Amino acid sequence: MEGPPLTIRYFAGARAAAGRAEEAIPAGRSLDALTAELTQRHGDRLAGVLRVASFLVNGVTCHDRQAPLPAGATIDVLPPFAGG
Template identity: 45%
Template sequence: MSELVTGTVRVRVRYFAGAGAAAKVDEEHVDVAEGSLVSGVLEVVGAQRGPDLARVIAASSVLVDGVQDRERSHPVRDGLTIDVLPPFAGG
């Protein structure tokens, strides 16, 4: 019996404003399993980069290839870009 092997996909995650400060990078590439959702990618980067980033992600808006994903349920594919946009103040 052969084992089903799941491949990986590479996505780009960009951090803006306070998210970049919490992540300590402006962007990074992340490898995740095929079939992952945006929420899964964000869990991975939050776990890797620490609780400060995880808190910022929880309060942030997320864009997937420039389109808002409120539910963070978009399936990821190779080359996809996820933007993490924390709440902004000012005018």
Template identity: 50%
Template structure:
């Protein structure tokens, strides 16, 4: 089981802050699953987000380990 946490605009577009999933083999497969599950608005936001797996940014081909925490982080601005 993996834990997906949504932040800021990603949480707004997904309509939730968190989701538990049984499995996702790769980061790319997870992105595709999330886009299909949450609809077009979320898919648009997801395209601008970074995904952090257990605190590390991984490429789309990277495997997601079981029991991982995946953070969906939109771009941040501030000062």
């Protein structure tokens, strides 16, 4: 049983590349598997953003891209921001 889906929230350039602000993906995968699926769904433009983006899992920076994501988690996709 996979549990509640993951909520993917896109910000700035990630939002433009994905063509949406948010989507739900079935749970039961790692961050690496999730980014591969998102690339397949949305194409090369989003793939380029995902390669340089930071990811927050329930508000915490994700350092282990192979660890299973918790069911029902919110994943924020944060591309590099200009300015300071």
